[in-house]
Amino acid sequence: MSKRPVKLIVISDFSCPWCFIAHRDLQDAIAQCSNLPVSFEVEYRPFLLHCSAPAEPIDKNEYVGRKIGRERWEACKLMATERGETVGINFSFSGPISLTIPAHRLMTKAYEIGGPAAQCSLITPIFRAYYEDDLDISDPDVLADAAEQAGIMTKAEAVNFVKSDECLAKVNHQVAEARAKGVTGVPFTIIDGKWAVSGGQSAPVFVKIFSKLAEAPSSPPSQSSTPVPVPAVAVA
Incomplete structure (x- = not known):
């Protein structure tokens, strides 16, 4: 039986712990739906959750606590830690924060090199570096290690890429495009x-959505609380 392709565009940011959790849940849901008459192509696109973050890394807790309030940040960390444990993420919120543009540029390059599979291989090493190993994901060596681990590039190739401005214009365009379409928070699928x-959303929520797509491919899922109509979004 041929499967109908379903294109998923996931707008996310590496500085968002819920985006890491959502990636795990989405991959879990896709695996659970392997018997459905649909196949999935997942493209990750950039968002800057902390667009005022400095280019040079500073203490993550200090910056986010000052930006959103320490009490709110502590509550967020607790919720993310508890939720992360259910999907195998050992969150740590120490370490530095800086603009995530270099990591997004590398993800964009990965898509150009190997499409969704390359992005899927790369995204977890970057998230782990940031949220489990407390590393600076604007550091060319850190990103190069992730690229090499994912099999996207050699470490030397990745270092040279990160130090360049390749894909910067495309990342900036996609960030601006997401905001122009009304995306104000992530993850957004x-x-x-x-x-x-x-x-x-949890894996069971995505499974329900995908099951409805499989049952009625010409109609939107009927679950009113999750899928919502959106303006036309460029998917090319």
């Missing part, structure tokens, strides 16, 4: 350019 899933 666009399904076939027609429906959106806003915020981090």
